[in-house]
Structures are given as structure tokens and as C-alpha cells.
Amino acid sequence: MFVHHVFFWLKEGLSEADIQQFENGVRSLLTIPSVKFGDIGKPAATDRPIIERSYSYSLLTVFDDFEGHEAYQVPQSDIHKKFVDECQHLWDRVLIYDSESENTIG
Template sequence: MSTTNRRKFITTAATVAAGTVVASAMPSIIATKTMTNRYPIVHHALFWLKNPDSKEDRDKLVAGVKALGKIETIKELHVGIVASTEKRDVVDNSWGVSEVMFFADLEGQATYQNHPIHQEFIKKHSHLWEKVVVYDAIDA
């Protein structure tokens, strides 16, 4: 193989590889945009535990929040705990458990608020938290 043909082959192979990487990333980018458009109502709650050093209390609350996913109007649910990310002035890591829920519409979010599973969650788990802050948003 001549030097010119080898360079053309390497250039073509590199271009194809780069295109494959970009193309493989596209479905996740499209899926994220689709999810946001499909579920425009976001309910984000942050819980501060009464006993922030108790892994047992944290795990009970996490399990309780995950059980809320049985409510039919919740389209997506993410339950999290504080991540060990870079410490910056804009990062608040004083909370213990986080829930992010996506709803198709405001009626679905209202149904969640009054749903018996949600009411039972509050009754069974509210003793675990000291404070809850909720942020509700709709796509702009």
C-alpha cells in the first residue's frame, strides 16, 4: 500500500469512527429532549433529615419515596442522595434525600398530591424529616 493510499485509508477510517461516535450520542440527546417535552411538569422535593447522620433513616426515606412511583400519574421518578461533587458556593448539599418527578400535566401533579399512596407516605415517613422544600416547574 502506498503512503498516499495509507493516509487516505487512515483519514477515512478516522472520519467514519468520529461519525459513529456522534451518531451513537444522538438518540440519548433526542430522548432527553423528548422526555422533557412529553412530561413538562417537574416536581422536585428536597428533604432534610432529623438525624442526618443516620443511614438507616435515610434509607427508609429513600424506600418510601421510591414507593411513590406506584402512583399512575408519575411518569418518571428519580430518587437521590447528596453526591460527593466539587464544593462550590452555588452548591447546596445540606439536604439528605431528593425526589424529582415528571408529570404529563398539572392535573396529574394534583392527583399525586391527593393520592392515598402519597398521603400514606407522609403519615409513615414525616417523622424522618426536619424540613422539606419543593420546587415545581413547567416547561418554558
């Protein structure tokens, strides 16, 4: 299993239309065929010093393997390319964590 977790820091002062554009765009990534599981979220209300809560949105995608992840990426995926082209002006920062599972429960 290959896990791709993306954190977005949106720009300050975006309009509701801008935020809707981002949300629609990031949601479109979950329609890419190689995505086996996906989740879009905002920071939870947990409040401990060790927890990073400064991001605006997170995108979690899970693939069967590295090849599935590569099929999701630009330039292979037109959906992903469209998202980046149409939405990159909306964020200040993106941070990505990728991992390959060694032990899976379930």
C-alpha cells in the same frame, strides 16, 4: 410537562431502620400512576460554593401536566398520603420546587 422536585433534610441520629423506612416510602411515590419519570438521589460530590449540598435526599418527579401532579398529591393519592403519614416524623425540613416546562429538548 410539570416538574416537582422535593428536597428532604432527615433528622440527625436516625437508625438504619428509620432510613430504610424513609427510602421505601419515598420509592413508593414513584409508583403513582401519573408519575412519568422519577428519580431519588443524594447530594452529588460536586463542591462549588454555589451548590446546595446540605439536604439528605432529593425526589424528582415529572408529570405530563398540572393535572397529573394534582393526582399525585394528597388527598388524591393514597400512596402519597401513606408516605407522609408514615415518614414525616423522620425529616426536619422539606423544600419543594415546582416548574412548568416552556422549552423541552428530547
